[in-house]
């Protein structure tokens with residue numbers, strides 16, 4: 001029996017709860033499809049940082065690297081200053097493992113109500129493909145004369161053909177299996193240098209996918225088109241910062257961050273990919289059993305797909321969607337079940353869906 | 355009788371139609387409040403560029419500078435390559451006239467339906483204050499090895515204390531007259547240099563406004579909070595690029611770009627401020643009379659306020675809102691009146707509102 005080695009970073013707040021629930025669903029899908037998952041907990045996140053002062057050490061990076069994939073719950077705590085975990089852990093892992101493509105499906109599942117009028121399960125099924133290692137996330141720059149009236153900040157964005165091409169190729173390949181339309185989202189009329197590079201890469205890659213149409217929407221205009229007419233999009237490809245923003249908008253359209261999954265994907269297979277719900281650690285509801293494990297379970301489904309276990313991935317996604325459709329409310333005490341019970345329901349449903 | 359000198363750039367597409375309608379309302383408000391407007395048309399935009407190859411010449415800049423304010427319709431045409439008018443005209447004027455503050459009210463007017471469930475005239479009344487001359491809009495950078503597999507793009511963001519302080523001061527001053535809450539929107543956990551400068555300026559300015567509360571929301575998280583809970587915001591202060599994006603999101607929340615007004619404001623009074631609807635030139639509907647002049651009329655109201663004519667501004671805003679509430683649909687043939695007729699209705703209503 002094929003066994004995959006999965007590193008599990010449960011993290012902080014609701015991270016452990018939702019990850020455990022998602023793992024139940026994942027193990028069930030593995031059982032159903034005849035493979036197994038060998039999981040190893042890896043201690044990273046705010047809790048570890050507050051305890052030890054360490055964010056990410058070389059030993060942990062090397063240990064993670066030996067796994068087939070990394071499943072991450074959520075990291076974060078209000079006591080940790082901004083940037084420490086975001087840049088020092090999440091972005092650092094994305095870069096260390098060359099996870100140049102971030103995959104964020106925006107899908108309204110049946111039975112879930114979008115906060116936007118007119119958005120339905122029929123017209124809301126797109127995927128945001130975000131470059132995941134570059135742009136403004138390279139973080140270079142200076143703050144000179146900080147704290148004085150002469151302070152001036154430079155913040156640099158760096159964009160290479162390599163990571164951009166990985167991302168755009170991935171988007172076109174995905175679109176070819178879907179509705180065959182790629183939309184570049186950028187702000188090429190203002191970010192002329194980076195914008196030209198993105199547009200050139202899209203035009204180049206498009207030549208190799210003659211059956212896939214492509215068009216362009218500015219990042220600001222996306223804030224109208226995505227909520228008001230999600231059906232016009234199939235695959236949206238974008239840079240790191242725009243992707244961060246519009247994928248959160250997508251999460252709103254699909255019913256909330258509690259339902260938004262993501263994959264940080266290493267296209268070359270040279271290091272593990274990492275799968276995480278888009279939501280944070282939500283310390284305010286940690287331990288209450290009020291967290292919806294759907295985003296974690298859907299991220300686990302992306303993980304199965306990333307491992308090549310497509311059928312298992314589809315089972316876990318379908319099971320999660322089916323349980324979601326039964327919930328009286330999407331989170332909190334009104335959910336009708338607690339996080340752990342939902343994990344069990346998803347696992348049981350994995351065996352039933354066809 | 356006090357006379358203000360107003361430069362009018364009607365621009366392209368629906369620009370002339372909506373500007374003429376807005377001017378009717380403006381003149382009515384002036385008449386009602388006992389002052390007058392001396393308007394001069396200034397030829398700028400895509401049409402001029404396509405005719406003459408010129409985007410913005412020194413003579414025009416000097417001519418505009420002699421006016422008390424600039425009213426702009428919309429510029430743009432699909433035949434003009436991206437960036438030419440955006441950077442060469444709009445951004446160039448914002449910079450030339452030190453219009454460091456962009457004011458974008460997000461208000462759901464009574465009778466207008468938001469596309470977001472639960473958003474009402476009661477809970478949607480905020481203002482986005484956007485820095486308007488800096489950040490990534492400075493446009494510096496390089497695209498090296500363009501069109502080759504080694505292409506690499508650098509795009510620089512520059513942030514100074516001066517423009518940031520103008521913007522933040524303006525936000526706090528405005529909040530003090532409103533519901534006394536300022537929210538900084540940025541991505542300080544990733545854009546550490548620019549983010550630190552923004553946070554420091556907010557913390558500094560806040561000391562001078564002890565009655566105004568302030569908090570912070572990341573730009574990505576704003577894509578949930580702004581649509582789902584607009585009532586939690588009073589004044590949102592943000593940088594140029596985030597402001598571009600989230601003010602368009604705000605426009606969606608308030609019922610569409612057709613209702614979104616903006617002011618490019620020179621705080622020092624050293625050059626004219628410029629007022630423009632957020633929507634574009636919409637060449638597809640130009641000349642049909644289908645364009646809603648509300649955004650232009652509300653921008654004209656901001657212009658009156660900027661000139662110090664507060665009562666006239668309130669009259670024009672109220673008249674526009676009152677006419678809006680009567681429209682069967684917000685744009686297109688279903689609007690029930692054409693653009694010019696709506697201008698007349700707004701002008702007539704200016705005389706009636708109290």
Ligand SMILES: CC(C)[C@H](C(=O)O)[C@@H](O)C(=O)O
Nearest residue numbers: 086087090091244278544574
């Ligand atoms: C935690 C943070 C680094 C991250 C990002 O900005 O990419 C998050 O917002 C996300 O979208 O995954």
Ligand SMILES: CC(C)[C@H](C(=O)O)[C@@H](O)C(=O)O
Nearest residue numbers: 190220440441444445598632
């Ligand atoms: C036309 C363009 C330069 C502009 C911007 O990006 O600021 C527009 O989108 C706006 O928001 O006023």
